Amino acid sequence: FFICLIVFFLLSKIVVFFLKSLKNRSNISLKVSVKNITQTKSITPITIMSLGLGVTLLLTLAMVGTNFKREVAKTIPDIAPDYFFIGIQNTDREIFEQSIKSMDEEVNLEIVPIVSSGIVKINGVDPRTYITPDNDSYWVIGNDRRSSWVDEVPSDNPIVAGKWWDLSKPEKLQISLDAKAAKDFNVKLGDIFTLNIYGREIDGEITSLREVDYRDLSINFAMLFNPDFANTIPHEYLATAKFNDLQKFKETKLLNDLPSLSIIKISDYLNKVTDILNKVFIAVILISAVTIIIGLIVISSAIMVQGKVKEFQNLVFKILGFSKKEIIFSSIIEFILIFFSVILIAVLFAVIGxxxxxxxxxxxxxxxxxxVLLSLSLGIGLVTLILIMLTNLKYLSPK
Structure with a gap:
């Protein structure tokens, strides 16, 4: 906030300095507008700072909101699965797979084994004694997590450190960990995790770190185990499906065949999130609008304080033969010069922020x-210009 305030204050000084250095201004309206901006008692600094802060806030929140909504409402649904299937028993795996593929032969189906595991110790120490809940990866140790195992490195989980499974040690638990969690926990290759799996504590070595992207809502795990060891653990299956034709999926039929199955429709949750985001987006826009309105009130108040000076100035212009049209045009030029400089900096701050x-x-x-930037900038500029002109209206016909 203070950085923005200082930048816009400096901007006001730069604008004044630049306009003072301009020579050979033949247009009368331009001469008047430049004189108004650069005079000693000008409200240019107040205008630039008040308008600049409000516009920056609105543009920043608008850019954040549109990007967030685009990810949730468009990008994620395009790549996310249509359904999650939870609680597929070992004996029902083939039945489940056959049922799904019989509905849609072109379905993109992913089935993985899962087991509940909780991190009890890291290198012999309870991690909850030194890792606090405000840690970004605390969720990994907070409760029991579902973990899985695969033979090959997942294409969307590239290894960033270490090596894949050591096949010469099938009796040892090997763990591939989310690289971000490892960084947050200060864990390195070779460290030992003690896991609670079905009430039994098992030591496992961190053999690799993966870059895990959870944003596409596909199946991802913070911890993966080596299959040679994990296949001996009692487990069930988790699956995702993205149908070529969603209308072919018959939920009722599948539940009749597999009554213990739990089905999660991703679009239902995305719609709820989108609805919440729309409400939040409207709220932040309203807050930003209030900020701009307050700024306009400050500007209007400053104009009113200058009212006598403005009225006297316009009277002189009238005596000198200026038409009302030329006086109005000079006010418009004055606003455009100020607003254009404000928008350039506000857009820069909005993009960075x-x-x-x-x-x-x-x-x-x-x-x-x-x-978004153009429509909001033009909208704010038009509304601001109208309000400023209305405030100046009574000074246009001095007597």
């Missing part, structure tokens, strides 16, 4: 949206 929030806080993909 929204990029940081989306990429670093939400860890989503940021995308520049020119349409």
């Amino acid at each position: 929204s990029y940081y929030v989306i990429e670093n806080i939400f860890e989503l993909v940021w995308q520049f949206d020119l349409q």
Whole structure:
């Protein structure tokens, strides 16, 4: 906030300095507008700071909101599965797979084994004694997590450190860990996790670290085990399905065949999230609008304080033969010069701020949206110009 305030204050000084250095201004309206901006008692600094802060806030929140909504409402549904299937028993795996493929032969079906496991110790020490709940990866140790195992490195989980399973040690538990969790816990290759699996404590060695992207809602795990060891553990299956034709999926028939199955429809949850985001987006836009309105009130108050000066100035212009049209045009030019300089800096702050929030806080993909910036900038500019002209209206006909 203070950085923005200082930048916009400096901007006001730069604008004044730049306009003072301009020579050979032949247009009368331009001369008047430049004189109004650069005079000693000008409200240019107040206008630029008040308008700049409000516009920056609105553009930043708008960019954050549109990027977030795009990810949830468009990008994620395009790549996310249609359904999650939970609680597939060992004996029902083939029945489940056959049932799904009989409905849609082109379905993208992924079935993985899962087992509940809780991290009891890291290198012999209870991690809850030194890892606090505000740690980004605390969820990994907070409760029992579902873990899985695969023979090959998942294509969307590239290894960033270590090696894949050591097949010469099938009797030893080997763990491939989410690289971010490892960084957050200060865990390195070769460290030992003690896991609670069905009431039994088992030591496992961290043999590799993976870059895991949870954003596409596909099946991902913080911990993967080596199959040679994990296949001996009692387990069930988890599955996802993305249908070529969603209408072919018959939920009732599947539940009749497998009554213990739990089905989660991803679109239902995404719709709920989108609805919440729409409400939040409206709320932040309203808050930003209030900020801009407060800024406009400050500007209007400053104009009123200058009222006598403005009225005297316009009277002089009238005596000198200026038409009302030329006086109005000079006010418009004055506003355009100020607003254009404000928008350039506000857009820069909005792009930097929204990029940081989306990429670093939400860890989503940021995308520049020119349409949002242009429409909001033009809208704010038009409304502000109208309000300023209405405030100046009574000073246009001095007597």
